[in-house]
Amino acid sequence: MQERVPVYTVTSSDLESELGSQDISGILQSSRDVFASTAGLSWGPARFRIRGLDGENTSVLINGILVNDPEAGWATWSQWGGLNDVTRSMEIRTGLSASRLVFAGIGGYSAINARASDQRRGTRISYALSNRAYDHRVMLTHSTGMMKNGWAVSASASWRYANEGYAEGTFFNAAAYFLSVEKKLNDRHRIGFTGFGAPIRQGRQGLAVQEAYDLTGDNYYNPFWGYQNGEKRNARVSYDHKPMAIVTHYFTPDEHTSWTTSLYYTAGRDAQTNINWFDAKDPRPDYYRYLPSYYTETDPAEAARLTEAWQNGNAGQIDWDQLYFANGKNLYTVQNADGIAGLNITGNRSKYIVEGQRNDPRRFGLNSVWSKALDDHTQLTASVGYHDHVTHNYRVVDDLLGGDFWVDVDQFADQVSADPAVAQNDLNRPNAVITVGERFGHDYDMHVRQATGFVQFERRWQQVEAYVSGMLGHQSFFREGFMVNGRFPDNSFGKSEVQGFLHYGLKAGAVYKLSGRQFVTLNGAYLTRPPLARWAYLSPRTRDAVVPGLTTEKVSSADLSYVVRFPRLKGRATVYWANIADQVWARSFFHDEYLTLVNYTMRGVDQRHTGAELGLEANVTSTVSVNAVLGTGRFVYTSRPQASITRDNSEEVFATDRTVYWTNYRVGGMPQTAASLGLRYNSPKFWFISLTANYFADIYLDPNPDRRTAEALEGLVVEDPQWEQLLEQTKLDNAFTLDLFGGKSWMVQRKYRIALNVSVSNLLNNQDFVVGGFEQLRYERMDVDKFPPRLSYLFGRTYFAMLSIGF
């Protein structure tokens, strides 16, 4: 049945140009299924998600190894960004299906095949010019294929660069390297090695409020950068590098059996910089008190001054020179420094620093899959896997901005408690004097261990093919703190209690062949899933308290499809239903009055996703094809979760078991409806051009849960304007975009394949399309507009052009 349920492998080169060109992890870049390829290629920039599902519902594999982060659930595609040539061979399935590789989530899976012997033999050199996240990309790949001496080697490297990306103040500098070697030992045994990595430095773009976009007249205004000594400097730089090495043993005991076992190790750096400050004013230019609206009513003159400074000055950007200036003359004496009585250190204490927020992973594991054709009609697959994962979470000083040191105490705790111990971030080293490269603030490991196994049975009859598979797993996690936090001396240091969860899953499906060209498929799944360690703690930075009542998530889903495969008309229509229950939801936000992160955690979050997918592709003539694609869904929350609100710098608990009235609010952050109409001309002379029109609707911002509580509405009546303002969910405008693709290829001297591919996204340069954002968690009950949502606009017209030579 493998060939019946659509299996998508990337083939057409016009699609690959999108791979990795945006750093946003594409869940699905492309495929032969017209719905999936449109969703990945044309709807991706609008943040469309297939069936509205998060990354944790889709399993991503490289050489059979599951690479979803065990702590956070999702896979980070940038880990192999820039290695398009060697990760192009990918098996993608959306929704529910059988798989001989993995018991996938309900979103399906993407399995990258980076095996040396499967890489296309030859050399490929390409150069790409773009104006999106990066401007230039060069890539070089060479693969030998399986040689007569039993070796196969594949190597690839690339470099992507932009001095300044599409948004002002962003930059991009990334390398990537890849080496895969395979040795055929004999007819039954092969050994393979694959190693890769992608060091990346990227200056980020921040989401701003509409007022800031209006003031600057730029919907791509970026609050993250400012001038330092006349040069643009970005405060939010991600610098990641998480190389991975995999050793695989391919064993074919007989022609009906395969047994693949892989061992892997990955470790590296996941970092993002940010400005931190102590006993000083908020240096972020778009802080709400620096916007004219903050003064409109109380001080119109100040509002006018700020408006002028935003419109004609640099008020909208970080003033780095000013931060240096302030740091450079802030003489301070740290008494009893580093906890050493009598040690006084005097110097310029940095009020502002650039810190690195680190979530460095390290993980090893193994995976073994055995699959056997029992007879011509029956296939049995079994697999076991184990992953031992640690994320090291800490902060480090990256730049003292002209000062001499940073002192590791909490500003707010200092003010609320007369006991100086309370303000210490690490009682093992009180009054710590921190210099560049030293850790401070928080420092802990999150350990996650996963063991899973699955069995799948497939059977084929005359008109029906069916499968059933079952999975059993165990996941445990715990926190290990390396600092004794002064607010939480009893539960911040050392290993916490281990949380353990047994989970299982069942999946079954069938294809009924109406004819050789028409099929009906039906799939169903029920699985439980351990809570993600990243969200399971109330405030993991400071202590090991877990969300009360942690339990496994319950996931169920079903889909029904009708598939046609006529010579001139191919298509699929699917209806689906998915329910995810008992989720934990956790977010943290900075509260300027408490001078700390406030943690908002909910449990018992349920959501239901229902909808339909339609993809039709018709060959009108031998050269002209038309496609029509529609994805429409209704993704809603279906429960009243219980919220806990805590803060990082005090034991004070703002709320426990606060009921959030969230039922029937829409899941935000994506268009719930998207439609495309495409026209493509394929010239027999090896060139093509296609035009796709896209329409997006039903886009919501994810609701701030606390605005939907009885506590938020306390004292208000239905007639009050705040009632409506607090409860109403922000719905974004529908939007229309046009995309153009074209390409031509040549064969030179019967040896060199030369191809030119161009894609132009948002051809009409629509700069008013809000594709996402969020309602701020900080809000003012009586003045909801005081903290308006932060929004993100679709880039205007962008292009990507690539010239490649293969030989």
Added chain:
Amino acid sequence: MKHLTHTLSTATGLAVLLLLSGCDKELDTPPERTLPTGSVLSIKRLRDLHATTFAYLPHRFTGDSSVYGVVTADETNGNLYKNIYMQDDTAGIVLRLKNSGGLYTGDRIRIYLKGTTLSSYAGLLQLDSVDVDNNVVKQETLVPVAPKVVSVTQITPALQGQLIRLDSVQFIADEANGVTTWSDAVNQSSVNRTLEDCDGNTIIVRTSGYANFAAQVLPQGNGSFTAVVGQFGSDMQLFAHDLSLVQLSGPRCGAFGIQLLLKDFEDGSTTSGGWTQQQVSGTVGWTATAGYGSITNNSGGVYTACETWLISPSVNLSATTAPVLNFETSVAFAGAPLEVLVSTNYSGGAPSTATWTALSPTLATNATWTPSGGQALTPYISGNFRLAFKYTGSSTDGRRWNLDDIVITDN
């Protein structure tokens, strides 16, 4: 061989790419910026300018000039917010910061005056709009400043902004009661308390509800009090900037003497603090629902016979010389008087187990609260002094006796 060439060229390409990507931008450090000093003004000069040249009107500095001083009170304990006290050898002044934070007690600083405004607020001279990042240069840290030792009556506007110390002062008896706190931490609003010397001169101590000691109980003793001097209108105010310099632990002095017993019913309880009720007959009891104690056997004209005692805890008067009892009463309806009795041999249980002696205080005759007058307790000095309020109601008539602020002090 061909493969080797390919592999070599690929490796070279890889190396070049990696080298290229290694070129991270090294950021430049901005050139050092300095603040000009210009003409130097003393704080006294600022105060004089305000009173003369600027004629008490706000003045914004626009030229190059500076003032030097040492910070005497900062924001650390939360009592001051965006307010800093600074002084030099000539005078003191309050700095109003544009943004909270960054200045600490003991910092010797230079303030570049350009952009700041000299003004007074309700009589308090302040240098407004001080931007710590842009106006302040720190020159030295942890500079000690000796407080000026003054008496309560010497605290006048001339001392504004200065660090002072008062000796032999105490919070007034109404506040030094073991219950009253520095401020209102619950509503986070500022509160005035009153400090007095042994002659009864008083001064306001103002504390923010945001102070990290707002919820602490006021010290009850007598001693020294170091603070900075503020003003609001005609009221001089003190702000405690460092609780370790508030040392009120010695024996109290003055008119109200050392307090040995206090019962003010503010906590709504008749029995808190070790007081007991003894119902010798009937079931009528003392209550304390409105911030004072109360007893009645009259329920809408229905009278219940009773004999009910409210008895104090044992008070040790053995170290006293002239203990005095004060309390207040008010009364309604007609009936028996309230009896005030003392004992030195009561040890709990039925009142009849001990010997009681009646006092003759002034009792109320109507609803007006009436002070008892000081009742000398010298004859009853002992290690086990007890005080009792006894009410005997009949079945034919009955009064309501209200009782409050029972205090025993030693003068």
